[in-house]
Amino acid sequence: xxxxxxxxxxxxxxxxxxxxxxxxLVSSRWQDQTDIMTMGWHMVVEFTPALVACIIAPGNHxxxxxxxxxxxxxxxxxxxxIDTVVGIGNTSGSEVDKFAHFGLTAEAAxxxxxPLIGExxxxxxxxxxxxxxxxxxxxxxxxxxxxxxxxxxxTPETIHYRGDGQFMVAxxxxxxxxxxxxxxxx
Amino acid sequence: xxxxxxxxxxxxxxxxxxxxxxxxLVSSRWQDQTDIMTMGWHMVVEFTPALVACIIAPGNHxxxxxxxxxxxxxxxxxxxxIDTVVGIGNTSGSEVDKFAHFGLTAEAAxxxxxPLIGExxxxxxxxxxxxxxxxxxxxxxxxxxxxxxxxxxxTPETIHYRGDGQFMVAxxxxxxxxxxxxxxxx
Numbered sequence: 001x002x003x004x005x006x007x008x009x010x011x012x013x014x015x016x017x018x019x020x021x022x023x024x025l026v027s028s029r030w031q032d033q034t035d036i037m038t039m040g041w042h043m044v045v046e047f048t049p050a051l052v053a054c055i056i057a058p059g060n061h062x063x064x065x066x067x068x069x070x071x072x073x074x075x076x077x078x079x080x081x082i083d084t085v086v087g088i089g090n091t092s093g094s095e096v097d098k099f100a101h102f103g104l105t106a107e108a109a110x111x112x113x114x115p116l117i118g119e120x121x122x123x124x125x126x127x128x129x130x131x132x133x134x135x136x137x138x139x140x141x142x143x144x145x146x147x148x149x150x151x152x153x154x155t156p157e158t159i160h161y162r163g164d165g166q167f168m169v170a171x172x173x174x175x176x177x178x179x180x181x182x183x184x185x186x
Numbered sequence: 187x188x189x190x191x192x193x194x195x196x197x198x199x200x201x202x203x204x205x206x207x208x209x210x211l212v213s214s215r216w217q218d219q220t221d222i223m224t225m226g227w228h229m230v231v232e233f234t235p236a237l238v239a240c241i242i243a244p245g246n247h248x249x250x251x252x253x254x255x256x257x258x259x260x261x262x263x264x265x266x267x268i269d270t271v272v273g274i275g276n277t278s279g280s281e282v283d284k285f286a287h288f289g290l291t292a293e294a295a296x297x298x299x300x301p302l303i304g305e306x307x308x309x310x311x312x313x314x315x316x317x318x319x320x321x322x323x324x325x326x327x328x329x330x331x332x333x334x335x336x337x338x339x340x341t342p343e344t345i346h347y348r349g350d351g352q353f354m355v356a357x358x359x360x361x362x363x364x365x366x367x368x369x370x371x372x
Contacts, residue, residue: 013349019226020346020354021207040205043229045241045323053239053325055231086365132319137231137327139239141319155354160206160346162359163199165366168206168341171357173348179272180351 002080003105003118004150011050011144017076017122018052019044020170022158023085025075026056027106029114030065034106036098036117037062038089040161042074050144051129057138061093070128071112072142075120079157079169084119086165111146121156122149188266189291189304190336197236197330203262203308204238205230206356208344209271211261212242213292215300216251220292222284222303223248224275226347228260236330237315243324247279256314257298258328261306265343265355270305272351297332307342308335 018024023040037060045051052074056063066072077085084102091098099106105118109125116123126142133139150156160168177185204210209226223246231237238260242249252258263271270288277284285292291304295311302309312328319325336342346354363371 016349019207020348021205041230043239043241044227045325051323053229055229082360082362083365086362090365090367090370130319130322133316136316137237139231141323155348158354160356162206162341163202164372165361165363167360167362168344169357169360170346171355174268174353174355175351176268176272176353177351179269179276181276184276186350 004121006123006148006150009122009147009149011147012047014050014052014124014144014147015044015047017149018042020158021160022076023161025077025085025088025117025120026062027073027075027114027117028062028065028069028071030069033065034097034099034115035062035065035093036088036104037093038085045141049129051141052124052126052144053139053141055138056140063138066140067134069113071114072126073109073112073114073116074124074126074142075117076122076156076158077120079159081119082159082167085159109146116148122147190307192309192334192336195308195333195335197333198233200236200238200310200330200333201230201233203335204228206344207346208262208356209347211263211271211274211303211306212248213259213261213300213303214248214251214255214257216255219251220283220285220301221248221251221279222274222290223279224271231327235315237327238310238312238330239325239327241324242326249324252326253320255299257300258312259295259298259300259302260310260312260328261303262308262342262344263306265345267305268345268353271345295332302334308333
């Protein structure tokens with residue numbers, strides 16, 4: 001499987017990868033247990049600090065690891081990983097070691113203990129920022145404390161879940177930069 | 187401008203339109219004031235009741251209308267509306283009537299006072315469910331109380347914002363239904 005060459009990326013810009021709404025893989029570690037889950041319910045909350053919210057229901061094996069460690073990594077896969085993404089979403093970490101079972105590379109993160117997934121286009125190391133709504137909705141607000149993003153291609157072919165086993169694959173890029181007020185752009 | 191023919195849609199399935207992560211238009215009304223804002227920071231929270239969270243910062247003219255009315259409509263535009271979506275995001279409702287200025291049709295909703303945008307592919311009527319994190323992050327959790335979705339095409343050409351004036355347009359559809367465990371599908 002392909003492994004992307006990545007560079008450090010400004011955490012204030014993680015919206016470039018997350019706002020389009022891709023399915024992501026969340027990796028976690030607590031003591032000697034590691035897990036990965038497939039997750040599509042996430043949104044950007046703030047640029048600086050770089051906050052991202054997501055829903056991780058208590059039924060997921062990852063939920064317990066994440067609540068205890070208060071950390072995770074949000075990994076952005078591309079189309080070539082679609083069968084792996086579906087496989088991870090259809091197995092439980094209580095039964096299989098997902099890194100071994102799916103042949104994924106666990107790489108050391110810089111600021112958290114949860115591993116990066118080497119085969120993903122981007123990896124965002126996250127520390128828990130706010131769990132006020134964790135009991136009510138399984139909602140966690142994360143601060144992205146370190147971001148790694150592939151050098152190329154410039155726009156990844158992300159996958160977007162529609163439910164019922166159906167995915168939309170990221171299509172063409174269009175710019176409307178010329179229509180923006182200067183103060184609305186970086 | 188095109189106007190879609192729409193039908194009632196099961197609110198438990200709004201994830202089919204929102205989970206892929208499109209930019210949406212949020213319409214609101216309070217007393218005699220109406221507004222529309224462009225919004226990309228949203229996520230599904232729960233299937234039933236149909237809960238959706240989003241971020242609407244206090245700086246937006248819509249914020250005040252939404253906080254007072256405790257209602258809104260989330261409208262899903264398609265590619266042909268991209269210039270309108272950008273225009274709406276680059277003007278303030280305190281200066282212009284956005285429906286009139288952008289030539290959009292305000293249609294009556296069934297359960298809220300905020301208007302539907304006729305030219306959008308889908309319209310989700312929302313009532314405020316939880317504003318516990320509204321002061322902290324501008325986060326609102328909505329219950330979709332009524333959903334209207336176009337009869338065709340089956341998969342809309344939604345637009346997805348990457349920041350910096352750049353958009354990704356929804357690409358091809360792929361099914362991986364055969365890889366899902368039966369209990370993971372509806």
